[in-house]
Amino acid sequence: MSDPLPVWFAVQAELVGHDEEVDSQSRSCFDCYDDATLFEMFHLTRACLEFVADIVRIRMKKFLLTSLSLDAMIMLTLNFYARGSHSAALRNRFDLKTNCDDIVITVSEVLAGLSDQFITLPLTRRAKIDMAHMVEDFCGIPDVLGLLAPAHFKITEGPLELYVNSLGFTSVVCQIICDLDGNILSVEQCCAGGTHEQDLWGTSFRGREIEEELYGRYWVIGGEGYDLSKRVLTPVPHPVKEAQMKFNAAHAKIHEVARAMVRSLKWRFRCLTELGFEQHKLTNVIKACCVLHNIAMKFSVPLPQGHEMFEDPQPRNPRSELAGICSDALKARQDIIDYNFSGRFS
Numbered sequence: 001m002s003d004p005l006p007v008w009f010a011v012q013a014e015l016v017g018h019d020e021e022v023d024s025q026s027r028s029c030f031d032c033y034d035d036a037t038l039f040e041m042f043h044l045t046r047a048c049l050e051f052v053a054d055i056v057r058i059r060m061k062k063f064l065l066t067s068l069s070l071d072a073m074i075m076l077t078l079n080f081y082a083r084g085s086h087s088a089a090l091r092n093r094f095d096l097k098t099n100c101d102d103i104v105i106t107v108s109e110v111l112a113g114l115s116d117q118f119i120t121l122p123l124t125r126r127a128k129i130d131m132a133h134m135v136e137d138f139c140g141i142p143d144v145l146g147l148l149a150p151a152h153f154k155i156t157e158g159p160l161e162l163y164v165n166s167l168g169f170t171s172v173v174c175q176i177i178c179d180l181d182g183n184i185l186s187v188e189q190c191c192a193g194g195t196h197e198q199d200l201w202g203t204s205f206r207g208r209e210i211e212e213e214l215y216g217r218y219w220v221i222g223g224e225g226y227d228l229s230k231r232v233l234t235p236v237p238h239p240v241k242e243a244q245m246k247f248n249a250a251h252a253k254i255h256e257v258a259r260a261m262v263r264s265l266k267w268r269f270r271c272l273t274e275l276g277f278e279q280h281k282l283t284n285v286i287k288a289c290c291v292l293h294n295i296a297m298k299f300s301v302p303l304p305q306g307h308e309m310f311e312d313p314q315p316r317n318p319r320s321e322l323a324g325i326c327s328d329a330l331k332a333r334q335d336i337i338d339y340n341f342s343g344r345f346s
Contacts, residue, residue, distance in 0.1 A: 147261075
């Protein structure tokens with residue numbers, strides 16, 4: 001996110017508050033592990049884990065669904081996110097004989113509920129300008145607010161037909177918007193894996209806000225599955241002029257940032273590579289991992305080893321019959337090409 005770091009971290013104080021039951025000097029539930037073991041189990045650093053645990057403990061006081069402590073529930077859920085299953089070490093530590101689905105569901109609901117605090121588009125004029133300048137310095141495209149990153153998450157059960165995507169496996173797809181650094185700015189509800197990207201945008205709450213220019217006259221970068229619109233900037237199909245080719249190269253460069261963000265999200269949180277189906281529950285798991293992704297970014301937590309080799313082919317679901325593109329949108333894209341990629345005004 002683009003807001004200043006001290007302001008962002010101040011959210012913790014607001015969320016945790018000054019509850020007298022929170023003893024800042026008490027022993028952390030992570031203290032019995034060394035740093036290397038913590039990272040192996042949770043794919044997060046000690047400081048990041050303690051930040052997350054402090055916030056979640058307060059929000060989970062109302063949940064008394066098991067005999068386990070809140071710390072145990074938090075550790076089991078974060079371990080599941082990182083590994084896709086619960087480690088034998090934690091199961092033995094807490095003497096668990098059955099599955100932990102209810103625990104994961106409960107903690108995920110709490111973390112997903114924090115998305116309004118930790119996943120936000122830039123709101124201040126200064127933040128928007130700074131983001132646009134960063135993108136323009138990076139690739140030459142001006143006035144960009146964010147990058148569209150539709151993310152498919154494989155599901156292992158549930159109805160098939162609508163959930164089969166263009167690569168032939170069943171998935172749900174979420175519309176994510178991120179910034180140049182890979183911070184997640186928006187994530188919306190799951191749709192069937194066969195949903196077209198443009199339909200994701202057209203029916204999304206955030207899409208309507210951006211198209212109505214509630215965030216100003218800024219673009220979001222969209223891939224080939226999206227239609228060029230008043231506020232979605234797509235590449236030029238079948239470019240023939242050098243300036244168009246330069247623009248498409250710049251567009252591909254910035255669009256790769258969105259793809260890399262999705263790969264990083266899935267590599268840190270392996271549970272996202274294969275989910276169950278109960279849609280409202282898996283939506284919370286995905287949103288929870290997006291919240292944790294942003295927190296990990298703020299703590300500069302590295303990715304687990306091997307991320308360079310991780311491949312995550314994302315289905316492309318463009319519509320077979322494109323609606324007519326607005327002439328004003330075509331002109332606006334051409335103006336960007338003329339002023340920034342043709343050399344006429346340099």
